[in-house]
Amino acid sequence: MRVEIADYCIRCGICIDLYPDIFIRNWETHNIDVAYDEIPEKDKERVKQAAADCAVAAMIIKE
Numbered sequence: 001m002r003v004e005i006a007d008y009c010i011r012c013g014i015c016i017d018l019y020p021d022i023f024i025r026n027w028e029t030h031n032i033d034v035a036y037d038e039i040p041e042k043d044k045e046r047v048k049q050a051a052a053d054c055a056v057a058a059m060i061i062k063e
Helices: 014-018 041-051
Strands: 002-005 023-026 031-034 059-062
Touching: 002 031, 014 023, 014 041, 041 059
Parallel strands: none
Antiparallel strands: 002 059, 023 031
8 A cells, every 4th residue: 555645735743743753844845744655554544434534535555
């Protein structure tokens, strides 16, 4: 599983607040980055929950 953050992300940071080990604020590009290219099995449900909690549905999950 992979997850991408869409350009229309408002960078509210809720994903970082909930899952700081998966999502990282990139101060240089002013974006939110994903810590993994491929989401580890143990974190897949957490990523799905983060996508559901996203304020603007900016997370794109690719199985």
